[in-house]
Amino acid sequence: MNTKEHGMMKKGTTGFSMALASLAVLTVTGTAQAQMLDTTKNRVQTTLAVTNAMPIVGTLEPRKVGDVKSQQWMVGCETLDRGFGDYNAYKEYLVPLGIGRIRLQSGWASCEREPGKYDFRWLDRIVRDAHARGLEILLTTSYGNPIYPGGGNRNLGGGFPTSETALKAWDKWVETMALRYKGIVRDYEMWNEPDGNKGNVSNPNLVADVDIRTAEVIKRVLPDARISGGVLCWPDTKKTEDWLKRVTELKKEHLFTWFAYHGYTHNPDKGHYENVEKLKALFAQYAPNIKLWQAEAGVQSEYGEHGALSKYPWTELTQAKWDTRRMLGDLGHDVWSSVFTIADLCPNRGKDDYEDDVVRYGLLKTDENLKVVKVKPAYYAVQNVVSVFDGTLTRITDADAFAVTGPKAYSAYLFAKRDDTYNRKLLVLWDKTGVPSDENATHPVTVRIKGTVFRNPVWVDLITGHIHTIPDTWVTVANGDTTLINIPIYDAPVVIGNKSLFLGDHRENAVSDPNDALASYRA
Numbered sequence: 001m002n003t004k005e006h007g008m009m010k011k012g013t014t015g016f017s018m019a020l021a022s023l024a025v026l027t028v029t030g031t032a033q034a035q036m037l038d039t040t041k042n043r044v045q046t047t048l049a050v051t052n053a054m055p056i057v058g059t060l061e062p063r064k065v066g067d068v069k070s071q072q073w074m075v076g077c078e079t080l081d082r083g084f085g086d087y088n089a090y091k092e093y094l095v096p097l098g099i100g101r102i103r104l105q106s107g108w109a110s111c112e113r114e115p116g117k118y119d120f121r122w123l124d125r126i127v128r129d130a131h132a133r134g135l136e137i138l139l140t141t142s143y144g145n146p147i148y149p150g151g152g153n154r155n156l157g158g159g160f161p162t163s164e165t166a167l168k169a170w171d172k173w174v175e176t177m178a179l180r181y182k183g184i185v186r187d188y189e190m191w192n193e194p195d196g197n198k199g200n201v202s203n204p205n206l207v208a209d210v211d212i213r214t215a216e217v218i219k220r221v222l223p224d225a226r227i228s229g230g231v232l233c234w235p236d237t238k239k240t241e242d243w244l245k246r247v248t249e250l251k252k253e254h255l256f257t258w259f260a261y262h263g264y265t266h267n268p269d270k271g272h273y274e275n276v277e278k279l280k281a282l283f284a285q286y287a288p289n290i291k292l293w294q295a296e297a298g299v300q301s302e303y304g305e306h307g308a309l310s311k312y313p314w315t316e317l318t319q320a321k322w323d324t325r326r327m328l329g330d331l332g333h334d335v336w337s338s339v340f341t342i343a344d345l346c347p348n349r350g351k352d353d354y355e356d357d358v359v360r361y362g363l364l365k366t367d368e369n370l371k372v373v374k375v376k377p378a379y380y381a382v383q384n385v386v387s388v389f390d391g392t393l394t395r396i397t398d399a400d401a402f403a404v405t406g407p408k409a410y411s412a413y414l415f416a417k418r419d420d421t422y423n424r425k426l427l428v429l430w431d432k433t434g435v436p437s438d439e440n441a442t443h444p445v446t447v448r449i450k451g452t453v454f455r456n457p458v459w460v461d462l463i464t465g466h467i468h469t470i471p472d473t474w475v476t477v478a479n480g481d482t483t484l485i486n487i488p489i490y491d492a493p494v495v496i497g498n499k500s501l502f503l504g505d506h507r508e509n510a511v512s513d514p515n516d517a518l519a520s521y522r523a
Helices: 015-022 087-097 121-132 164-180 206-221 237-249 273-286 316-332 377-388 504-508
Strands: 056-059 073-076 101-105 136-140 187-189 226-232 258-262 291-296 336-339 364-366 372-375 393-395 402-405 410-417 425-431 443-449 457-461 466-469 475-478 481-489 494-498
Touching (some): 087 121, 087 364, 087 372, 087 377, 101 121, 121 136, 164 206, 206 237, 237 258, 237 273, 258 273, 316 377, 402 410, 425 443, 425 481, 481 494
Parallel strands (some): 073 336, 101 136, 136 187, 187 226, 226 258, 258 291, 291 336
Antiparallel strands (some): 056 466, 393 410, 402 443, 410 425, 425 494, 457 466
16 A cells, blocks of 8 residues: 555545455455364363263354354454554454454554654555454544644553643544544444543533534544443443533433543453442433443453453463353343453553563463463363354343252353244353352252253363263253252353254254254254
8 A cells, every 4th residue: 555545544435444355355264274273073072070960062163253143242452552462363253253343443543643643554455454354343532642732642541631722633633534434344442441540530411522522523523333431440330421411411312422531450240240230220310222231351361460351360371251141241231341351451562571571361372572472271162152152142131041050159041042933042150259269179059940941961161162961961941941959160251052063063043843952953
């Protein structure tokens, strides 16, 4: 692409879309997987042991992007604007993961290094490649640009543009970007974690005002754009209500499709969802058409000195447990969910203390040169979640639809296939008592599911993906309800459902006889 092509686009053109059409076709099939990606049935091995009465009959089959029905998952590809990661190093792992949406930061300061002169080449390459792979893109507008007085800085925690000159430059930057990716990028996110800067939140209206200003610029270019506002560090009820009051007072709620928040807690089930439910009540009161999105959350795979939830002895196993618990907790609370992040971040690459400062939130482990050196268990665990929980499921909200009886506290959510004549259901549950641990000891619980007959139920561990049979003697059917005893539970999600919902292509097949729905699928 020549200088004119990657310079400022004239108003009314679709810049990048036109350039894309003139480029040689980029062939991406999704089958050219990176060499280290394990597709065997034992791709994840842990110390989890269940009784011999529950033999393994299969392993979940990963589903790549394009094979998964509509979904509410997203995976992070953040910080590329500041060189903390290398998209080319991990791009081959995106399609096999199965998540159809990625989150990118657009990097104003990386695109406009001289006032009025734009160079989008680095971002073009990423957007073009992701789009060719069938990925949807959520493009974040932040951060600031220090070439303008009062323009803020390019890092997390930087303040909003404040001077009139910087604000006008911001408007022009946002407009130029929206025009450039028109027809390619439909979803935009406002400033990332603005409440991490004290100056940004000193005025309770400021976050909403900047969101409105930015959204209006995008909507002028893309009337059908879907925009995510807020993007708070935490599901904070006070700051959220301030945002809602301001947006609705100005009658600007129509600008926003989502309200985003992030959430980092050592126990992903404690002290988080209480606030999420409060946020849901606020939106039901002020702006019921705006949906919630948990747009960034994850945990490191080892002890680290920096970043959220740092200075804690995380491991690759506890990361896998944390990520899956957060994903399914979000699904169980009817909010969209994002995993932070696809690959480890290297904010201090090239410095002598690199090994002390790397942050290992990634599903992929990288070295000091940003190259992938390992696929972590969390990658496969996330694959397993996506392979089962897609847009064909709907959550059953009836509090009396099921019951779990055992000695601890549990997270449990019941789902059914949409428009399913035979009402096939899935129950996902785990011990939510504490922070995910390296221990895999199980304890038995009794599960009762009302109005559902399980005729060949299986027990699925979402960390390993292994599918185990449940003995017939543990299953009782009476009055249209199913009761299961001795079901092993631990601090990672397990799923109970009919065998046909998990093994191979049978997941999507129609069942002709509900009274013998699974006989032909016995191993």
